[in-house]
Amino acid sequence: QVQLQESGPGLVKPSETLSLTCNVSGGSISSFYWSWIRQPPGKGLEWIGDIYYLGSTNYKSSLKSRVTISVDTSKNQFSLKLSSVTAADTALYYCARKIYYYSGMDVWGQGTTVTVSS
């Protein structure tokens, strides 16, 4: 059974870069799309972007200038970098799996909280 686990610093200073990794266990990262989604405190879900295991990406347009999603198939993990963070980037960050770019996210990580504060 595939499981996802997010990891990374829980506190990031304003203007710095948020970096998170999602480790995929119990299955291969190959042949799937991998997503990052976030949820600000008390608010709804926001898709950040996807990466196909071969490396092609799609990002939310409003975040595109600050987001980089990468994949490391040798480590069976993918990563999120969000630069120039502000308090508005404080959220619970989830990683998830999709079979196709348009399909539902069928496996989710438990999420990791990132707070942007000095």
Place this chain on the structure above:
Amino acid sequence: QSVLTQPPSASGTPGQRVAISCSGSSSNLGSNIVNWYQQLPGTAPKLLIYSNNQRPSGVPDRFSGSKSGTSASLAISGLQSEDEADYYCAAWDDSLNGVVFGGGTKLTVL
């Protein structure tokens, strides 16, 4: 302001049937499948309905989905207390070239 529009809240009594709507446009619901997620308090979202009306293994048949044009609906029959959760619709948007979520509907079981 979410691209997909959902009512912020819904409620029902145990045993009742409730429906949650999701409204979009030609670039998302009008041309792509809708997926629904259930988020129980304090937990990660869970895929509840995929491809408009398909249930993943383990999801009770009390949950059903439908889509017509640029609107979709999630129905829950035989409402149970454990169904109290936030529900989100989502779809790929061809114009935005990305996934769009509804704002979420908080379901309360009275």
